């Protein structure tokens with residue numbers, strides 16, 4: 743069984759996916775962390791993020807491993823843990839450019855498709871491009887202001903700056919973001935985290 747939870751930036755995908763996965767007793771996998779890891783390694787190596795050949799060559803000699811733990815995904819490059827460095831403002835800024843390269847998308851998709859079922863997969867295109875055959879699909883939205891207020895708890899920047907950056911990233915990600923025709927769309931704006939998790943669990947268990 744595969745449950746997909748897609749949605750716009752800071753719509754609560756990771757917290758919701760973690761909660762759903764824990765309740766079901768299965769792992770969840772954050773595809774965004776792999777895009778973020780590719781971005782971080784590219785930045786650290788001083789690569790041009792617009793050059794997919796250079797990025798892929800670097801990733802092939804510096805393999806990344808995603809540990810899909812239900813209590814929080816962790817990402818490793820050899821024995822260096824990248825997890826805590828993946829949500830910086832510089833990675834936020836570069837990641838959409840990296841994620842737009844079809845070669846990078848294939849690098850992520852291959853890793854996701856190698857995972858043994860069951861699992862919850864979260865990202866932008868889990869229910870469309872990567873796991874179109876998933877049994878349960880959800881798509882999370884919320885207004886840019888509400889998303890910025892939520893993300894302000896995780897970033898040092900001001901809410902208006904975070905909101906502007908989120909809107910910019912939504913625009914850059916537009917090719918990757920569209921709800922699957924068979925996804926249940928949830929506006930999480932007026933909902934608590936627990937309400938979103940409960941709504942999804944009810945649908946999955948029905």
Ligand code: CDP
Nearest residue numbers: 751752773774777837838841865866867918
């Ligand atoms: O939670 P947030 O949306 O901020 O970040 P994320 O899910 O970690 O995704 C980070 C970035 O990775 C997105 O802005 C997209 O550029 C890219 N991404 C993607 O293209 N496709 C996915 N399935 C997941 C993430």
